Amino acid sequence: MEDPTGHHWGYDLWKRAGVRSGVLYPILHRMLDKGWLKDGWEDSAQLNRKRPPRRYYELTDEGRIALGAILQEARSDARFRSLVGRFA
C-alpha cells in the first residue's frame, strides 16, 4: 500500500516483505483470483537493458479498498500495530 497505483514485481515484493517465495507467491495468486490484483508484462520496447520483460502485479480498485479495510482493521488491533507500520 506504499505505492497503491504502481507496478510491483515478485522479487521486489520478496525483498520488501521479507517472506519466503513459497509464502509470497501463493498470496499473490489468491489475490489475483479474488480480483484484488491484476498482472501484466513489461513492455519490452521500453526496456533499456538486455533482459526479458518481467511480470508485474498491480492493485485493482477492489484490491485497494479491500486492503485498505484490512490495514485499517489491523491498525486498531494492538497485536498488529507495529507490523502495519512497515507496510502502510
Next chain:
Amino acid sequence: MVTELLDAIVSWRTFLIALVVFEFAPGALLRLIVLAFPRDDPRRRELLAELPTVARTERPFWVFEQLERALLEGIGERIARVATRRWHPEPLIHRGIFLKDPESVLHYFVKVINRSRTRDIEITHVWFDADPPVHLTLPDRPLPTRLRPRETWEGWIEAAALADIPDVERSGRVRLSSGKLVKSRRNENLPPTGYVAGGGTPTG
C-alpha cells in the same frame, strides 16, 4: 548410516558442488526448475525474467527458494489439474428472474466460468440437450466468444422454452472451439440476488 549421510551433507565436496550449481549456474538450474510448472504457466516466464534483476549475492538463496516453490506449487498444480480437471469450464445453471423488470418471468441462467489461470477458452455453442436441442441465441451475448482466465460468460432463456426438459440443470451443453463438449450442473449456494455476468469478447 545417519552419521555418514550427515557427513556427506555437510562435507566440503557437497558444499562446493552446491556453491557451483547455485552461484555459477543459477540460470541453467532455474531453467530446469521452472519445468515443474505446467507448460502454459506464466510462472515459468516470470521466474526466468526476474533472475537478471536478483542481486548476484542473493541468487543462490533465491534460486533455491524457487526450487522449493516449483516442487510444491508446480507439481501440486499438475496433480490438482489431473484430480479436479480444473482447466475445463463447468457450466452452472440456476433459475431466477430479472429484478429490474417487474414483469419478468422465470428464466434459466447459464453461467460458464473459465477456471483456468492461464488459458483463454472460446465458447462456440450453448444449448440444452433436448429433441430438438434448444440453443441460446442472445443478441446481448453473441457467440462465439472468448473468455480470458477466470472470466465468466452468462446467458439466459425463458423457463417456458424448456418446459419439456425433465432435468434442465443437467441438460445444458457448452461446446468450445477446441471441440470439447462440457455438460452442466446445478448452480448451488447462490445468493438470493446478484448481477448477470458478462459476455466475454465476441469473436464471430
